[in-house]
Amino acid sequence: MHVHVPSLGVAITDTSPVRAPAVPNAAAEQTWSPRLWGVLAVLCAVLFLDALDVSMVGVALPSIGAELGLSTTSLQWIVNGYVLGYGGLLLLGGRTADLLGRRRVFLVALGVFAVASLVGGLVDNGALLVVTRFVKGLAAAFTAPTALSILTTTFHEGPARNRALSVFSVFGASGYSSGLILGGLLTGFGWRWTFLTPVPLAVLALVAGAALIPRDRPAANGGHDLVGAATLTGGMLLAVYTVVSAPERGWLDPVTLGFAALAAALLAGFFVTESKVRNPLVRLGILRIGTVVQANLSMVALFGSYLSFQFVMTLYLQDVLGWSPLRMAMALLPGGLVVAVGSPFLGRLIDRYGASRLIVTSMTSLTLGYGWFLATAGNAPHYALTIFPTMVLLGGGFAFGFSSIMSQATDGIDDSEQGLASGLVNTSGQVGAALVLAVVTALVAAGTTGAGFAGFTPGVNLVAAVAVVGLSLNLVALYRHRPRAGTRRSG
DSSP: OOOOOOOTTOOOOOOSSOBOOOOOHHHHSOOOOHHHHHHHHHHHHHHHHHHHHHHHHHHHHHHHHHHHTOOHHHHHHHHHHHHHHHHHHHHHHHHHHHHHOHHHHHHHHHHHHHHHHHHHTTOOOHHHHHHHHHHHHHHHHHHHHHHHHHHHHHSOTTHHHHHHHHHHHHHHHHHHHHHHHHHHHHHTTOTHHHHHTHHHHHHHHHHHHHHHSOOOOOOSSOOOOHHHHHHHHHHHHHHHHHHHHHHHHOTTOHHHHHHHHHHHHHHHHHHHHHTTSSSOSSOGGGGGOHHHHHHHHHHHHHHHHHHHHHHHHHHIIIIISOOOHHHHHHHHHHHHHHHHHHGGGHHHHHHHHOHHHHHHHHHHHHHHHHHHHHHHOTTSOOIIIIIHHHHHHHHHHHHHHHHHHHHHHHTTBOGGGHHHHHHHHHHHHHHHHHHHHHHHHHHHHHHTTSSSSGGGHHHHHHHHHHHHHHHHHHHHHHHHTOOOTTOOOOO
Protein backbone atom coordinates (compact mmCIF):
# COMPACT_ATOMS: atom_id res chain seq x y z
CA MET A 1 0.00 0.00 0.00
CA HIS A 2 2.85 2.35 -0.74
CA VAL A 3 2.27 5.34 -3.02
CA HIS A 4 5.32 6.23 -5.05
CA VAL A 5 5.43 9.87 -6.11
CA PRO A 6 7.44 10.21 -9.33
CA SER A 7 8.12 13.55 -10.93
CA LEU A 8 5.06 14.87 -12.66
CA GLY A 9 7.09 16.96 -15.05
CA VAL A 10 9.12 14.30 -16.84
CA ALA A 11 8.68 14.12 -20.56
CA ILE A 12 7.08 11.00 -21.99
CA THR A 13 9.69 9.20 -24.01
CA ASP A 14 7.96 5.85 -24.37
CA THR A 15 7.44 5.39 -28.09
CA SER A 16 5.31 2.24 -27.85
CA PRO A 17 1.71 2.50 -29.14
CA VAL A 18 0.25 3.89 -25.96
CA ARG A 19 -2.13 6.55 -27.14
CA ALA A 20 -4.94 6.19 -29.58
CA PRO A 21 -5.00 8.33 -32.71
CA ALA A 22 -6.58 11.74 -32.31
CA VAL A 23 -10.32 11.64 -32.78
CA PRO A 24 -11.55 13.74 -35.71
CA ASN A 25 -13.86 16.61 -34.95
CA ALA A 26 -16.71 14.80 -36.64
CA ALA A 27 -16.26 11.84 -34.34
CA ALA A 28 -16.11 14.11 -31.34
CA GLU A 29 -19.64 15.30 -32.22
CA GLN A 30 -21.00 11.80 -31.61
CA THR A 31 -24.74 11.37 -32.05
CA TRP A 32 -26.37 9.78 -29.03
CA SER A 33 -28.92 7.20 -30.12
CA PRO A 34 -31.54 5.75 -27.72
CA ARG A 35 -29.41 2.60 -27.40
CA LEU A 36 -26.36 4.69 -26.51
CA TRP A 37 -28.38 6.42 -23.81
CA GLY A 38 -29.49 2.98 -22.64
CA VAL A 39 -25.90 1.77 -22.31
CA LEU A 40 -25.01 4.86 -20.30
CA ALA A 41 -28.08 4.32 -18.09
CA VAL A 42 -26.96 0.75 -17.29
CA LEU A 43 -23.42 1.86 -16.44
CA CYS A 44 -24.75 4.69 -14.27
CA ALA A 45 -27.13 2.31 -12.50
CA VAL A 46 -24.26 0.02 -11.51
CA LEU A 47 -22.17 2.92 -10.20
CA PHE A 48 -25.26 4.11 -8.31
CA LEU A 49 -25.63 0.66 -6.76
CA ASP A 50 -21.98 0.50 -5.67
CA ALA A 51 -22.20 3.89 -3.96
CA LEU A 52 -25.67 3.16 -2.52
CA ASP A 53 -24.48 -0.11 -0.98
CA VAL A 54 -21.42 1.41 0.70
CA SER A 55 -23.29 4.27 2.37
CA MET A 56 -26.37 2.24 3.37
CA VAL A 57 -24.36 -0.45 5.12
CA GLY A 58 -22.25 2.17 6.90
CA VAL A 59 -25.37 3.70 8.45
CA ALA A 60 -26.69 0.25 9.48
CA LEU A 61 -23.56 -0.95 11.28
CA PRO A 62 -24.73 -0.27 14.87
CA SER A 63 -27.97 -2.23 14.25
CA ILE A 64 -26.05 -5.12 12.67
CA GLY A 65 -23.73 -5.32 15.66
CA ALA A 66 -26.61 -5.29 18.14
CA GLU A 67 -28.58 -8.08 16.42
CA LEU A 68 -25.66 -10.38 15.62
CA GLY A 69 -23.75 -9.69 18.83
CA LEU A 70 -20.65 -8.38 17.06
CA SER A 71 -17.94 -6.44 18.85
CA THR A 72 -16.60 -3.18 17.42
CA THR A 73 -13.52 -5.07 16.20
CA SER A 74 -15.66 -7.63 14.38
CA LEU A 75 -18.07 -4.99 13.08
CA GLN A 76 -15.36 -3.04 11.28
CA TRP A 77 -14.72 -6.05 9.04
CA ILE A 78 -18.15 -5.64 7.48
CA VAL A 79 -16.66 -2.48 5.97
CA ASN A 80 -13.11 -3.74 5.64
CA GLY A 81 -14.19 -7.01 4.02
CA TYR A 82 -15.67 -5.00 1.16
CA VAL A 83 -12.60 -2.77 0.98
CA LEU A 84 -10.34 -5.85 0.91
CA GLY A 85 -12.10 -7.42 -2.08
CA TYR A 86 -12.62 -4.12 -3.90
CA GLY A 87 -9.22 -2.50 -3.43
CA GLY A 88 -7.30 -5.76 -3.71
CA LEU A 89 -8.67 -6.82 -7.09
CA LEU A 90 -9.53 -3.55 -8.88
CA LEU A 91 -6.43 -3.50 -11.05
CA LEU A 92 -6.82 -7.15 -12.00
CA GLY A 93 -10.53 -6.56 -12.65
CA GLY A 94 -9.89 -3.78 -15.13
CA ARG A 95 -7.26 -5.70 -17.04
CA THR A 96 -9.34 -8.89 -17.06
CA ALA A 97 -12.10 -6.97 -18.83
CA ASP A 98 -9.61 -5.96 -21.55
CA LEU A 99 -8.41 -9.54 -21.98
CA LEU A 100 -11.67 -11.52 -21.73
CA GLY A 101 -14.18 -8.98 -23.04
CA ARG A 102 -15.77 -6.09 -21.18
CA ARG A 103 -19.40 -7.10 -21.67
CA ARG A 104 -18.83 -10.66 -20.44
CA VAL A 105 -16.87 -9.63 -17.34
CA PHE A 106 -19.33 -6.84 -16.52
CA LEU A 107 -22.42 -9.08 -16.64
CA VAL A 108 -20.87 -11.96 -14.71
CA ALA A 109 -19.60 -9.66 -11.97
CA LEU A 110 -22.97 -7.90 -11.73
CA GLY A 111 -24.68 -11.26 -11.29
CA VAL A 112 -22.27 -12.17 -8.48
CA PHE A 113 -22.98 -8.80 -6.83
CA ALA A 114 -26.74 -9.49 -6.87
CA VAL A 115 -26.37 -12.99 -5.38
CA ALA A 116 -23.97 -11.78 -2.66
CA SER A 117 -26.42 -9.01 -1.74
CA LEU A 118 -29.24 -11.53 -1.39
CA VAL A 119 -27.20 -13.92 0.75
CA GLY A 120 -25.94 -11.05 2.93
CA GLY A 121 -29.52 -10.09 3.77
CA LEU A 122 -30.39 -13.64 4.86
CA VAL A 123 -27.43 -14.83 6.96
CA ASP A 124 -27.45 -14.87 10.76
CA ASN A 125 -23.72 -15.30 11.31
CA GLY A 126 -21.24 -12.43 11.51
CA ALA A 127 -18.42 -14.34 9.79
CA LEU A 128 -20.67 -15.29 6.86
CA LEU A 129 -21.81 -11.68 6.58
CA VAL A 130 -18.18 -10.55 6.28
CA VAL A 131 -17.64 -13.20 3.57
CA THR A 132 -20.59 -11.86 1.57
CA ARG A 133 -19.15 -8.35 1.91
CA PHE A 134 -15.80 -9.59 0.58
CA VAL A 135 -17.53 -11.24 -2.38
CA LYS A 136 -19.48 -8.04 -3.09
CA GLY A 137 -16.25 -6.06 -2.97
CA LEU A 138 -14.66 -8.57 -5.34
CA ALA A 139 -17.62 -8.24 -7.74
CA ALA A 140 -17.44 -4.43 -7.56
CA ALA A 141 -13.72 -4.66 -8.34
CA PHE A 142 -14.73 -6.04 -11.72
CA THR A 143 -17.90 -4.00 -12.39
CA ALA A 144 -16.45 -0.56 -11.51
CA PRO A 145 -13.41 -0.43 -13.86
CA THR A 146 -15.26 -2.42 -16.52
CA ALA A 147 -18.17 0.04 -16.48
CA LEU A 148 -15.75 2.93 -16.86
CA SER A 149 -13.84 1.21 -19.69
CA ILE A 150 -17.13 0.41 -21.50
CA LEU A 151 -18.01 4.10 -21.18
CA THR A 152 -14.64 5.35 -22.44
CA THR A 153 -14.63 2.95 -25.41
CA THR A 154 -18.29 3.57 -26.29
CA PHE A 155 -18.17 7.37 -26.19
CA HIS A 156 -15.60 9.10 -28.38
CA GLU A 157 -12.77 10.97 -26.72
CA GLY A 158 -13.60 14.65 -26.38
CA PRO A 159 -16.98 16.33 -25.75
CA ALA A 160 -19.01 13.11 -25.97
CA ARG A 161 -16.87 11.25 -23.43
CA ASN A 162 -16.63 14.24 -21.10
CA ARG A 163 -20.41 14.64 -21.18
CA ALA A 164 -20.89 10.93 -20.44
CA LEU A 165 -18.39 11.08 -17.57
CA SER A 166 -20.21 14.03 -16.03
CA VAL A 167 -23.51 12.11 -16.11
CA PHE A 168 -21.70 9.06 -14.70
CA SER A 169 -20.42 11.17 -11.79
CA VAL A 170 -23.93 12.42 -10.97
CA PHE A 171 -25.12 8.88 -10.36
CA GLY A 172 -22.15 8.06 -8.17
CA ALA A 173 -22.85 11.08 -5.97
CA SER A 174 -26.60 10.44 -6.02
CA GLY A 175 -26.04 6.82 -5.00
CA TYR A 176 -23.92 7.78 -2.02
CA SER A 177 -26.31 10.53 -0.93
CA SER A 178 -29.36 8.32 -1.43
CA GLY A 179 -27.67 5.55 0.54
CA LEU A 180 -27.21 7.82 3.53
CA ILE A 181 -30.92 8.67 3.61
CA LEU A 182 -32.21 5.20 2.67
CA GLY A 183 -29.86 3.62 5.18
CA GLY A 184 -31.32 5.79 7.92
CA LEU A 185 -34.89 4.96 6.86
CA LEU A 186 -34.47 1.24 6.13
CA THR A 187 -32.52 0.55 9.30
CA GLY A 188 -35.68 1.49 11.18
CA PHE A 189 -37.40 -1.53 9.57
CA GLY A 190 -34.38 -3.80 10.01
CA TRP A 191 -30.77 -3.72 8.82
CA ARG A 192 -31.37 -6.62 6.40
CA TRP A 193 -33.25 -4.29 4.07
CA THR A 194 -30.02 -2.38 3.45
CA PHE A 195 -28.65 -5.60 1.92
CA LEU A 196 -31.79 -6.74 0.12
CA THR A 197 -32.78 -3.43 -1.51
CA PRO A 198 -29.98 -3.49 -4.14
CA VAL A 199 -30.95 -7.01 -5.33
CA PRO A 200 -33.88 -6.15 -7.67
CA LEU A 201 -32.01 -3.10 -8.96
CA ALA A 202 -28.98 -5.24 -9.79
CA VAL A 203 -31.16 -7.83 -11.56
CA LEU A 204 -32.81 -5.11 -13.68
CA ALA A 205 -29.41 -3.68 -14.59
CA LEU A 206 -28.20 -7.18 -15.50
CA VAL A 207 -31.12 -7.80 -17.86
CA ALA A 208 -30.80 -4.36 -19.46
CA GLY A 209 -27.03 -4.72 -19.80
CA ALA A 210 -27.37 -8.07 -21.55
CA ALA A 211 -29.78 -6.48 -24.04
CA LEU A 212 -28.04 -3.14 -24.65
CA ILE A 213 -24.26 -3.43 -24.16
CA PRO A 214 -22.67 -4.40 -27.50
CA ARG A 215 -20.42 -7.42 -27.69
CA ASP A 216 -16.72 -6.69 -27.85
CA ARG A 217 -13.63 -8.63 -28.80
CA PRO A 218 -11.07 -9.63 -26.17
CA ALA A 219 -7.57 -8.20 -26.59
CA ALA A 220 -5.44 -10.04 -29.12
CA ASN A 221 -2.38 -10.16 -26.84
CA GLY A 222 -1.93 -11.02 -23.18
CA GLY A 223 -3.89 -13.32 -20.96
CA HIS A 224 -1.12 -15.91 -20.47
CA ASP A 225 0.71 -14.15 -17.67
CA LEU A 226 -0.31 -16.46 -14.82
CA VAL A 227 2.66 -15.52 -12.64
CA GLY A 228 1.82 -11.83 -13.04
CA ALA A 229 -1.84 -12.47 -12.16
CA ALA A 230 -0.91 -14.47 -9.07
CA THR A 231 1.65 -11.98 -7.73
CA LEU A 232 -0.59 -8.97 -8.44
CA THR A 233 -3.65 -10.52 -6.79
CA GLY A 234 -1.72 -11.82 -3.79
CA GLY A 235 0.26 -8.61 -3.35
CA MET A 236 -2.74 -6.28 -3.58
CA LEU A 237 -4.95 -8.38 -1.30
CA LEU A 238 -2.21 -8.66 1.30
CA ALA A 239 -1.36 -4.96 1.04
CA VAL A 240 -4.96 -3.84 1.56
CA TYR A 241 -5.42 -6.36 4.39
CA THR A 242 -2.29 -5.07 6.10
CA VAL A 243 -3.51 -1.48 6.00
CA VAL A 244 -7.09 -2.13 7.15
CA SER A 245 -5.99 -4.45 9.99
CA ALA A 246 -3.02 -2.36 11.19
CA PRO A 247 -5.01 0.00 13.48
CA GLU A 248 -6.38 -2.99 15.39
CA ARG A 249 -3.16 -4.99 15.53
CA GLY A 250 -0.68 -2.11 15.70
CA TRP A 251 1.44 -0.52 12.97
CA LEU A 252 4.70 -1.83 14.43
CA ASP A 253 3.35 -5.25 15.37
CA PRO A 254 5.58 -8.04 13.97
CA VAL A 255 2.62 -9.56 12.12
CA THR A 256 1.79 -6.21 10.49
CA LEU A 257 5.42 -5.68 9.48
CA GLY A 258 5.67 -9.24 8.18
CA PHE A 259 2.53 -8.90 6.06
CA ALA A 260 3.76 -5.55 4.72
CA ALA A 261 7.11 -7.07 3.77
CA LEU A 262 5.45 -10.05 2.07
CA ALA A 263 3.06 -7.76 0.17
CA ALA A 264 5.99 -5.63 -0.98
CA ALA A 265 7.87 -8.76 -2.10
CA LEU A 266 4.88 -10.04 -4.10
CA LEU A 267 4.34 -6.66 -5.79
CA ALA A 268 8.06 -6.40 -6.54
CA GLY A 269 7.85 -9.86 -8.09
CA PHE A 270 4.90 -8.68 -10.16
CA PHE A 271 6.85 -5.73 -11.57
CA VAL A 272 9.85 -7.95 -12.35
CA THR A 273 7.58 -10.44 -14.11
CA GLU A 274 5.82 -7.76 -16.16
CA SER A 275 9.17 -6.39 -17.37
CA LYS A 276 10.26 -9.78 -18.69
CA VAL A 277 7.27 -11.70 -20.08
CA ARG A 278 6.31 -11.43 -23.72
CA ASN A 279 2.62 -10.66 -23.12
CA PRO A 280 2.42 -8.92 -19.72
CA LEU A 281 -0.82 -8.66 -17.82
CA VAL A 282 -0.02 -4.96 -17.25
CA ARG A 283 2.20 -3.10 -19.69
CA LEU A 284 4.43 -1.03 -17.41
CA GLY A 285 4.85 1.68 -20.03
CA ILE A 286 1.47 3.08 -18.98
CA LEU A 287 3.07 4.12 -15.69
CA ARG A 288 5.49 6.37 -17.59
CA ILE A 289 2.69 8.58 -18.89
CA GLY A 290 2.81 11.78 -16.86
CA THR A 291 -0.92 12.52 -16.99
CA VAL A 292 -1.79 8.97 -15.89
CA VAL A 293 0.51 9.27 -12.86
CA GLN A 294 -0.91 12.72 -12.07
CA ALA A 295 -4.50 11.46 -12.27
CA ASN A 296 -3.79 8.52 -9.98
CA LEU A 297 -2.11 10.67 -7.33
CA SER A 298 -5.00 13.13 -7.55
CA MET A 299 -7.48 10.31 -6.96
CA VAL A 300 -5.55 9.28 -3.84
CA ALA A 301 -5.86 12.84 -2.50
CA LEU A 302 -9.54 13.16 -3.46
CA PHE A 303 -10.84 9.86 -2.07
CA GLY A 304 -8.38 9.68 0.81
CA SER A 305 -9.37 13.07 2.21
CA TYR A 306 -13.09 13.14 1.31
CA LEU A 307 -14.06 9.70 2.63
CA SER A 308 -11.88 9.98 5.73
CA PHE A 309 -13.48 13.31 6.67
CA GLN A 310 -16.97 11.84 6.31
CA PHE A 311 -15.87 8.96 8.56
CA VAL A 312 -14.75 11.45 11.22
CA MET A 313 -18.02 13.36 11.01
CA THR A 314 -20.06 10.15 11.23
CA LEU A 315 -18.31 9.18 14.47
CA TYR A 316 -18.60 12.65 15.95
CA LEU A 317 -22.24 13.28 15.11
CA GLN A 318 -23.50 9.82 16.19
CA ASP A 319 -21.15 8.75 18.99
CA VAL A 320 -20.43 12.14 20.62
CA LEU A 321 -23.56 14.18 19.89
CA GLY A 322 -25.89 11.16 19.86
CA TRP A 323 -27.59 12.05 16.58
CA SER A 324 -29.79 9.45 14.88
CA PRO A 325 -28.53 7.87 11.62
CA LEU A 326 -31.10 9.84 9.60
CA ARG A 327 -30.21 13.18 11.21
CA MET A 328 -26.52 12.48 10.62
CA ALA A 329 -27.23 11.61 6.99
CA MET A 330 -29.13 14.85 6.46
CA ALA A 331 -26.24 16.81 7.96
CA LEU A 332 -23.78 15.37 5.44
CA LEU A 333 -26.23 15.47 2.51
CA PRO A 334 -25.34 18.98 1.20
CA GLY A 335 -21.98 17.70 -0.06
CA GLY A 336 -23.65 14.98 -2.12
CA LEU A 337 -26.26 17.40 -3.45
CA VAL A 338 -23.57 19.81 -4.67
CA VAL A 339 -21.92 16.91 -6.54
CA ALA A 340 -25.23 15.82 -8.05
CA VAL A 341 -26.15 19.36 -9.16
CA GLY A 342 -22.69 20.38 -10.36
CA SER A 343 -21.49 17.24 -12.13
CA PRO A 344 -23.74 17.55 -15.24
CA PHE A 345 -21.88 20.74 -16.22
CA LEU A 346 -18.41 19.25 -15.83
CA GLY A 347 -18.25 17.84 -19.35
CA ARG A 348 -18.53 21.30 -20.88
CA LEU A 349 -16.07 22.76 -18.38
CA ILE A 350 -13.50 20.05 -19.17
CA ASP A 351 -13.89 20.79 -22.88
CA ARG A 352 -13.36 24.50 -22.29
CA TYR A 353 -10.68 24.63 -19.60
CA GLY A 354 -9.05 21.20 -19.64
CA ALA A 355 -8.98 18.54 -16.94
CA SER A 356 -5.77 19.78 -15.30
CA ARG A 357 -7.17 23.21 -14.40
CA LEU A 358 -10.37 21.71 -13.02
CA ILE A 359 -8.39 19.27 -10.87
CA VAL A 360 -6.51 22.25 -9.41
CA THR A 361 -9.89 23.88 -8.74
CA SER A 362 -11.04 20.67 -7.06
CA MET A 363 -8.01 20.44 -4.78
CA THR A 364 -8.33 24.14 -3.93
CA SER A 365 -11.97 23.70 -2.90
CA LEU A 366 -11.11 20.66 -0.77
CA THR A 367 -8.24 22.49 0.92
CA LEU A 368 -10.44 25.51 1.65
CA GLY A 369 -13.15 23.24 3.06
CA TYR A 370 -10.88 21.47 5.52
CA GLY A 371 -9.14 24.73 6.36
CA TRP A 372 -12.45 26.46 7.12
CA PHE A 373 -13.50 23.56 9.32
CA LEU A 374 -10.27 23.62 11.34
CA ALA A 375 -10.40 27.41 11.66
CA THR A 376 -13.98 27.54 12.97
CA ALA A 377 -14.64 24.16 14.64
CA GLY A 378 -13.13 24.70 18.08
CA ASN A 379 -14.31 22.07 20.57
CA ALA A 380 -17.94 22.07 19.39
CA PRO A 381 -18.47 22.68 15.64
CA HIS A 382 -21.62 24.66 14.89
CA TYR A 383 -23.62 23.24 12.01
CA ALA A 384 -24.54 26.48 10.22
CA LEU A 385 -21.17 28.15 10.73
CA THR A 386 -18.81 25.19 10.29
CA ILE A 387 -20.27 21.90 9.06
CA PHE A 388 -22.65 23.18 6.35
CA PRO A 389 -20.15 25.47 4.52
CA THR A 390 -17.50 22.77 4.84
CA MET A 391 -19.73 20.16 3.18
CA VAL A 392 -20.60 22.61 0.37
CA LEU A 393 -16.90 23.25 -0.33
CA LEU A 394 -16.09 19.54 -0.19
CA GLY A 395 -18.99 18.74 -2.50
CA GLY A 396 -17.65 21.30 -4.97
CA GLY A 397 -14.20 19.76 -4.71
CA PHE A 398 -15.54 16.28 -5.43
CA ALA A 399 -17.75 17.53 -8.28
CA PHE A 400 -14.85 19.26 -10.02
CA GLY A 401 -12.41 16.47 -9.27
CA PHE A 402 -14.01 13.12 -10.01
CA SER A 403 -14.95 13.57 -13.68
CA SER A 404 -11.80 15.57 -14.41
CA ILE A 405 -9.50 12.96 -12.88
CA MET A 406 -11.28 10.14 -14.73
CA SER A 407 -10.98 12.09 -17.98
CA GLN A 408 -7.28 12.74 -17.43
CA ALA A 409 -6.61 9.11 -16.51
CA THR A 410 -8.17 7.67 -19.68
CA ASP A 411 -7.74 10.34 -22.38
CA GLY A 412 -5.44 9.22 -25.17
CA ILE A 413 -5.17 5.63 -23.91
CA ASP A 414 -5.67 2.96 -26.55
CA ASP A 415 -8.99 1.10 -26.41
CA SER A 416 -7.15 -2.15 -25.65
CA GLU A 417 -5.91 -0.64 -22.38
CA GLN A 418 -8.94 1.37 -21.24
CA GLY A 419 -9.81 -1.28 -18.65
CA LEU A 420 -6.25 -1.16 -17.33
CA ALA A 421 -6.29 2.64 -17.07
CA SER A 422 -9.74 2.59 -15.44
CA GLY A 423 -8.73 -0.11 -12.98
CA LEU A 424 -5.53 1.73 -12.13
CA VAL A 425 -7.22 5.03 -11.24
CA ASN A 426 -10.01 3.26 -9.33
CA THR A 427 -7.41 1.26 -7.42
CA SER A 428 -5.55 4.44 -6.52
CA GLY A 429 -8.75 5.92 -5.10
CA GLN A 430 -9.68 2.86 -3.05
CA VAL A 431 -6.18 2.05 -1.80
CA GLY A 432 -5.55 5.73 -1.07
CA ALA A 433 -8.82 5.93 0.87
CA ALA A 434 -7.97 2.75 2.82
CA LEU A 435 -4.50 4.03 3.69
CA VAL A 436 -5.58 7.52 4.78
CA LEU A 437 -8.62 6.16 6.63
CA ALA A 438 -6.49 3.63 8.51
CA VAL A 439 -4.15 6.39 9.76
CA VAL A 440 -7.07 8.72 10.55
CA THR A 441 -8.75 5.92 12.50
CA ALA A 442 -5.61 5.38 14.56
CA LEU A 443 -5.32 9.12 15.28
CA VAL A 444 -8.98 9.40 16.26
CA ALA A 445 -8.79 6.31 18.49
CA ALA A 446 -5.79 7.81 20.29
CA GLY A 447 -7.34 11.27 20.65
CA THR A 448 -10.98 10.79 21.62
CA THR A 449 -10.45 10.26 25.34
CA GLY A 450 -11.89 13.68 26.20
CA ALA A 451 -15.22 15.33 25.50
CA GLY A 452 -16.04 17.43 22.45
CA PHE A 453 -14.41 17.55 19.06
CA ALA A 454 -10.82 18.20 20.15
CA GLY A 455 -9.98 14.49 20.10
CA PHE A 456 -10.95 14.29 16.42
CA THR A 457 -8.78 17.24 15.38
CA PRO A 458 -5.58 15.22 14.64
CA GLY A 459 -7.54 13.14 12.12
CA VAL A 460 -8.88 16.25 10.38
CA ASN A 461 -5.37 17.73 10.35
CA LEU A 462 -4.15 14.68 8.41
CA VAL A 463 -7.11 14.91 6.02
CA ALA A 464 -6.29 18.58 5.34
CA ALA A 465 -2.61 17.74 4.79
CA VAL A 466 -3.54 15.12 2.17
CA ALA A 467 -5.59 17.73 0.29
CA VAL A 468 -2.73 20.25 0.46
CA VAL A 469 -0.31 17.68 -0.99
CA GLY A 470 -2.77 16.94 -3.80
CA LEU A 471 -3.12 20.66 -4.56
CA SER A 472 0.65 21.19 -4.53
CA LEU A 473 1.35 18.31 -6.92
CA ASN A 474 -1.27 19.53 -9.40
CA LEU A 475 -0.06 23.13 -9.24
CA VAL A 476 3.48 21.96 -10.02
CA ALA A 477 2.21 19.81 -12.91
CA LEU A 478 0.10 22.66 -14.32
CA TYR A 479 3.05 25.05 -14.14
CA ARG A 480 5.41 22.61 -15.88
CA HIS A 481 2.95 21.83 -18.63
CA ARG A 482 1.92 25.38 -19.50
CA PRO A 483 1.21 25.60 -23.23
CA ARG A 484 3.78 27.60 -25.14
CA ALA A 485 2.86 30.32 -27.57
CA GLY A 486 1.44 28.85 -30.75
CA THR A 487 0.77 25.43 -29.22
CA ARG A 488 -2.38 23.88 -27.85
CA ARG A 489 -2.62 21.31 -25.10
CA SER A 490 -5.66 19.41 -23.93
CA GLY A 491 -6.33 18.94 -20.24
